[in-house]
Amino acid sequence: MARCKNCGRFSFTVKINPCGLCEECEKAIEDTISHCAQLMKNTLDNLERETNLKKKLEYCNILYQNALKLEKYEKKGIKTIKPYPSIFIKDCTKLQKELSNNLKFTV
Numbered sequence: 001m002a003r004c005k006n007c008g009r010f011s012f013t014v015k016i017n018p019c020g021l022c023e024e025c026e027k028a029i030e031d032t033i034s035h036c037a038q039l040m041k042n043t044l045d046n047l048e049r050e051t052n053l054k055k056k057l058e059y060c061n062i063l064y065q066n067a068l069k070l071e072k073y074e075k076k077g078i079k080t081i082k083p084y085p086s087i088f089i090k091d092c093t094k095l096q097k098e099l100s101n102n103l104k105f106t107v
């Protein structure tokens with residue numbers, strides 16, 4: 001008997017895909033992940049180009065929020081993005097600290 005990694009539903013009739021998700025969750029999660037991944041990619045691009053510290057910090061927050069959304073799935077053992085959301089969160093937290101420190105000195 002298979003069990004969905006996301007909703008925890010299990011039955012003989014519910015089809016579970018190779019990733020361990022039922023059909024409903026697979027569709028919903030795929031959409032969320034691709035949406036977040038795309039948003040994070042764009043935000044990363046903006047972050048790299050941006051020179052204004054305050055704006056950099058804003059981009060960093062966006063990255064952080066989206067990584068948090070994906071980490072929920074990572075914790076359930078569902079494949080999300082590489083590098084893993086939890087690594088993104090660590091990096092973002094570090095960068096947020098650095099940026100806010102720098103911001104203090106420039107204000």
Ligand SMILES: [Zn+2]
Pocket residue numbers: 004005006007008009021022023024025026
């Ligand atoms: Zn499910």
